[in-house]
Amino acid sequence: MIHLKGVMKNYDVGGRQVAALRNIDLTIRKGEIFGIIGHSGAGKSTLIRTINMLERPTAGEVVVDGVEMTKLGTGKLQLERRSIGMIFQHFNLLSSATVADNIAFPLRLAKLPKEEIARRVEELIGLVGLTGHGSKYPAQLSGGQKQRVGIARALATNPKVLLCDEATSALDPQTTGAILSLLLDINKQLGITIVLITHEMNVIRTICDRVAVIDGGEIVEEGPVTDVFLKPQHRTTREFVAQVSDVAAIGLETSGSAAAGNRTLVRVTYIGEQTYQPVLYETMRETNVPFVILQGTVSKLKDTPYGQLVVELQGQEGGAEQAIALLRGRGLDVEVIQHG
Ligand SMILES: Nc1ncnc2c1ncn2[C@@H]1O[C@H](COP(=O)(O)OP(=O)(O)OP(=O)(O)O)[C@@H](O)[C@H]1O
Ligand SMILES: [Mg+2]
Missing domain, CATH: 3.40.50.300 (P-loop containing nucleotide triphosphate hydrolases)
Known part of the structure; x- marks a missing residue:
């Protein structure tokens, strides 16, 4: 045009x-x-x-x-x-x-x-x-x-x-x-x-x-x-x-439980129908990874619902990687913000 x-x-x-x-x-x-x-x-x-x-x-x-x-x-x-x-x-x-x-x-x-x-x-x-x-x-x-x-x-x-x-x-x-x-x-x-x-x-x-x-x-x-x-x-x-958006403004704060050892900070983004499905819950239950939601928004872009969460994955070696792979497998966008 x-x-x-x-x-x-x-x-x-x-x-x-x-x-x-x-x-x-x-x-x-x-x-x-x-x-x-x-x-x-x-x-x-x-x-x-x-x-x-x-x-x-x-x-x-x-x-x-x-x-x-x-x-x-x-x-x-x-x-x-x-x-x-x-x-x-x-x-x-x-x-x-x-x-x-x-x-x-x-x-x-x-x-x-x-x-x-x-x-x-x-x-x-x-x-x-x-x-x-x-x-x-x-x-x-x-x-x-x-x-x-x-x-x-x-x-x-x-x-x-x-x-x-x-x-x-x-x-x-x-x-x-x-x-x-x-x-x-x-x-x-x-x-x-x-x-x-x-x-x-x-x-x-x-x-x-x-x-x-x-x-x-x-x-x-x-x-x-x-x-x-x-x-x-x-x-x-x-x-x-x-x-x-609060999410975009987030620094690299964590839950502060440094003693817990393995912590991975990820930003999880989902768009459309997934916004209303318990994907995060199901994944964490399957992998048994303890997690903390540090920031979160669920809103709409014009007519499209979306969610964006900053999640700290804790616990056992390899658990976070498995959870990330599962979330990605379900079509969510997962960006690793901080590792270790
Ligand atoms: N008639 C003009 N003569 C000389 N410089 C100009 C003229 N109009 C704009 N500029 C310059 O061109 C640049 C872009 O200006 P423009 O007005 O397009 O910006 P803008 O993004 O619309 O800004 P604002 O949000 O303040 O309206 C600025 O550096 C401005 O000083
Ligand atoms: Mg102008």
């Missing part, structure tokens, strides 16, 4: 070239919710804005639904932008226009007949849950309601893609949750491809299918959220995962 190939962006800062994006290759699939996470200044906004050419890349190609955006002139670009909606952290609403007029704005630009605009605006107001608020002004709305207007406006021209630049960063956690479920509903109902950028892992784990981690203008890690979240490889990714 969206292909970025070798995308570079340099900014001219007082005659000096500063690289904001370095050789970005990304493929975003039709109908998915794709997240891009990174620290402040990593290049997130620059990256998402190259998708609709609000920023022209210094080099590389951007292809959206088969159209090479980098090659379009102003007129064609304006037309193409109707199929790419965008929402912003600070909503970017017209303060002097009502909710209905804000939503109607792109439809008037597209020169739709008046009656059709009125009908479409009413439909959009219903879709985003703002029925009865059409004649209010932005100043009379809460942050969450303002973002709903932003979403309705972005969807007005029936885009194929919705770009979200930190769309929930100005909202409290509860309102963030409500806006994220609205985005998820819209993705499911309309099949629209959503690309969002954020610095919050919570946003990624709540609604994204796949994620890319950007650091210093480069993609340092990429994959399904279940992989990246449960087995982060890059240091930056680990930092983000630690925002929402």
Whole structure:
């Protein structure tokens, strides 16, 4: 659906070239919710804005639904932008226009007949849950309601893609949750491809299918959220995962029973149906290995249940190895954190 190939962006800062994006290759699939996470200044906004050419890349190609955006002139670009909606952290609403007029704005630009605009605006107001608020002004709305207007406006021209630049960063956690479920509903109902950028892992784990981690203008890690979240490889990714998971933040603490001799610290990860099965219990009963759970999370990544436990295996020589082999044999991921 969206292909970025070798995308570079340099900014001219007082005659000096500063690289904001370095050789970005990304493929975003039709109908998915794709997240891009990174620290402040990593290049997130620059990256998402190259998708609709609000920023022209210094080099590389951007292809959206088969159209090479980098090659379009102003007129064609304006037309193409109707199929790419965008929402912003600070909503970017017209303060002097009502909710209905804000939503109607792109439809008037597209020169739709008046009656059709009125009908479409009413439909959009219903879709985003703002029925009865059409004649209010932005100043009379809460942050969450303002973002709903932003979403309705972005969807007005029936885009194929919705770009979200930190769309929930100005909202409290509860309102963030409500806006994220609205985005998820819209993705499911309309099949629209959503690309969002954020610095919050919570946003990624709540609604994204796949994620890319950007650091210093480069993609340092990429994959399904279940992989990246449960087995982060890059240091930056680990930092983000630690925002929402105690397990990732664990040091090498043990139960402290050093005198017990053999102790092996493992991180056990299971996804899907196994989350609700007594695999750990059965394995330990079979092998007779005493164990202590030092840390544990059972939660969901979008719709996928998962569990991650840090377990200390104790006791007889060889017992831990046998238990690890059995757990792996049952399809669990077991990472040995510390041996001995
Ligand atoms: N118009 C500009 N002129 C010069 N430098 C810029 C411009 N826009 C961005 N930059 C620089 O490019 C880099 C990436 O900026 P960008 O806004 O994409 O980061 P970001 O990840 O969106 O950060 P934040 O989370 O703070 O929004 C930064 O070093 C920034 O200072
Ligand atoms: Mg930004």
